[in-house]
Amino acid sequence: MCDHCGCSTPSSPHSHSHAHERAHTHSQDRGHHHHHDRDEERRTIALHQSLMAKNDRLAEQNRGFFKGRGTLALNIVSSPGSGKTAILEATLRALQDDYKMATIVGDLATDNDAARLRATGAPSIQITTGTVCHLDAHMIQHAIEDLGRAPLDLLFIENVGNLVCPAGFDLGEDVRVVVTSVTEGEDKPQKYPSIFQNADIVLVNKIDLAEAVGYDRKRALEILRNAAPGALILELSARTGAGLDAWYNLLRARIRAKVGTEARH
Amino acid sequence: MHEFGIAESLLNTALETAARAEASKIEQVNLRIGLLAGVVEEALTFAFEALSEDTPAQGARLVIEPIPVTCYCETCAAFFEPPRGSYRCPTCQAPSRSVKSGRELQLISIEVS
Numbered sequence: 389m390c391d392h393c394g395c396s397t398p399s400s401p402h403s404h405s406h407a408h409e410r411a412h413t414h415s416q417d418r419g420h421h422h423h424h425d426r427d428e429e430r431r432t433i434a435l436h437q438s439l440m441a442k443n444d445r446l447a448e449q450n451r452g453f454f455k456g457r458g459t460l461a462l463n464i465v466s467s468p469g470s471g472k473t474a475i476l477e478a479t480l481r482a483l484q485d486d487y488k489m490a491t492i493v494g495d496l497a498t499d500n501d502a503a504r505l506r507a508t509g510a511p512s513i514q515i516t517t518g519t520v521c522h523l524d525a526h527m528i529q530h531a532i533e534d535l536g537r538a539p540l541d542l543l544f545i546e547n548v549g550n551l552v553c554p555a556g557f558d559l560g561e562d563v564r565v566v567v568t569s570v571t572e573g574e575d576k577p578q579k580y581p582s583i584f585q586n587a588d589i590v591l592v593n594k595i596d597l598a599e600a601v602g603y604d605r606k607r608a609l610e611i612l613r614n615a616a617p618g619a620l621i622l623e624l625s626a627r628t629g630a631g632l633d634a635w636y637n638l639l640r641a642r643i644r645a646k647v648g649t650e651a652r653h
Numbered sequence: 654m655h656e657f658g659i660a661e662s663l664l665n666t667a668l669e670t671a672a673r674a675e676a677s678k679i680e681q682v683n684l685r686i687g688l689l690a691g692v693v694e695e696a697l698t699f700a701f702e703a704l705s706e707d708t709p710a711q712g713a714r715l716v717i718e719p720i721p722v723t724c725y726c727e728t729c730a731a732f733f734e735p736p737r738g739s740y741r742c743p744t745c746q747a748p749s750r751s752v753k754s755g756r757e758l759q760l761i762s763i764e765v766s
Contacts, residue, residue, distance in 0.1 A: 432762050434762045439666075442662065615739065
């Protein structure tokens with residue numbers, strides 16, 4: 389990983405020679421002028437800059453890249469175990485005759501998810517983040533390079549399972565999808581307002597288990613509509629296939645909209 | 654723990670700025686962080702302390718001004734502070750997607766000596 393990435397293990401340079409240096413204050417230092425009088429004056433240096441500026445800049449580059457290639461990019465976030473990979477497996481299989489698709493998968497460790505997705509026949513790049521709890525625009529830039537120059541209609545970016553950290557990192561995607569599942573309870577959006585607030589699409593997975601876990605559908609939808617204003621909410625089950633057609637149709641419509649827009653330019 | 658990455662970016666900017674200004678020590682770092690930015694103050698402070706050890710920023714105070722979430726309601730042409738977990742306008746109940754503040758993660762200034 390190159391040094392542009394704000395996420396790699398911090399390489400804090402460490403010097404262990406302080407004691408040694410301190411022991412050597414010889415007479416030749418006496419003539420040396422220490423600017424202490426001036427240095428102790430306290431000054432304020434104004435900066436007014438976003439700490440996300442670098443990520444946002446790289447995200448814009450990614451967005452330009454996707455635009456240039458006519459690729460619809462989706463950033464898919466959820467808590468661990470809500471079914472992101474299962475939904476993507478089904479999607480890659482269902483749409484493989486219609487579109488060129490690829491996935492980028494972020495996980496702390498293992499490439500199990502990428503292997504599952506690769507089994508569908510679509511190229512899949514695994515980003516193993518180590519201790520880092522989210523993907524950032526820079527990691528995506530490298531993953532795009534790894535995907536090569538082949539045509540690409542749809543790129544699914546499966547973020548690290550985490551409802552907190554990915555919220556602040558724009559990857560350059562067109563669509564942000566939050567996946568939640570009925571087994572997580574109804575109030576996840578209230579607990580993680582940041583990630584739901586700017587969701588474009590919310591997929592409520594495992595709807596086949598709703599009854600078994602006593603899922604209060606009415607309350608859940610009310611909470612979701614409040615926490616994710618403007619988001620399209622789809623209930624589905626990656627296991628039984630219920631509701632998946634609506635998801636596929638939504639993807640088709642978004643691809644048409646994107647390609648149509650690019651063509652006019 | 655994305656606070657570590659943020660603290661690293663913060664520290665690098667502060668150190669570069671201080672070096673350019675020929676300052677020998679960073680005394681204080683002033684930040685504005687929105688309540689929707691998803692940053693935990695304690696975690697950021699902890700990370701900054703750990704990373705700044707043996708640098709001119711060691712011992713610097715992080716002063717964080719929290720920025721409340723403000724939404725804009727187009728129907729009412731008014732700003733409002735939404736309660737946690739809902740983005741409905743308190744006047745007309747329409748949901749607002751337009752968050753005007755609350756996602757900031759800004760380095761305002763550093764104080765050096």
